[in-house]
Amino acid sequence: MTLPEKILWQFLRASTLAGLRFRRQHPIGRYIADFCCVSKKLVVELDGEYHDTIKQEDMERDDFLSAQGFRVLRFTNDQVFDRIEGVLQTIADTLEIDWNKSYHECVSSVKFTRKLYNLLTEAKRQREQTDEEPHSVFE
Numbered sequence: 001m002t003l004p005e006k007i008l009w010q011f012l013r014a015s016t017l018a019g020l021r022f023r024r025q026h027p028i029g030r031y032i033a034d035f036c037c038v039s040k041k042l043v044v045e046l047d048g049e050y051h052d053t054i055k056q057e058d059m060e061r062d063d064f065l066s067a068q069g070f071r072v073l074r075f076t077n078d079q080v081f082d083r084i085e086g087v088l089q090t091i092a093d094t095l096e097i098d099w100n101k102s103y104h105e106c107v108s109s110v111k112f113t114r115k116l117y118n119l120l121t122e123a124k125r126q127r128e129q130t131d132e133e134p135h136s137v138f139e
Contacts (some may be wrong), residue, residue, distance in 0.1 A: 005024070012024075012035055018087075036070075044072075046074075046080060
């Protein structure tokens with residue numbers, strides 16, 4: 001998994017969103033969804049920089065998934081780094097669940113908080129090595 005996928009997975013795993021179960025790397029036809037809530041027919045995709053060059057393929061993939069009855073949400077890696085709460089709010093709104101309650105239950109776990117802190121520290125270190133401008137999630 002990429003670092004942004006690891007960060008998002010910390011929130012989606014273990015049914016932390018209103019008890020809904022997400023799977024990662026879930027096969028649907030000839031495609032592999034980054035994250036999928038099968039019971040709600042929702043696919044969440046994270047797009048790295050390379051997705052700028054394969055927009056047509058992404059559209060074909062989204063069309064296929066839609067034809068199978070899935071809703072597709074796409075987020076960039078930067079959105080996960082910079083605005084994870086907004087990403088999660090969008091997922092919760094799409095699923096029509098109360099994100100505030102799920103979020104507070106999730107982050108109140110010491111184990112979760114420690115794991116997320118370690119992932120964010122790793123992300124900060126990687127971005128500093130590439131001389132990118134620091135992002136708000138680390139300030």
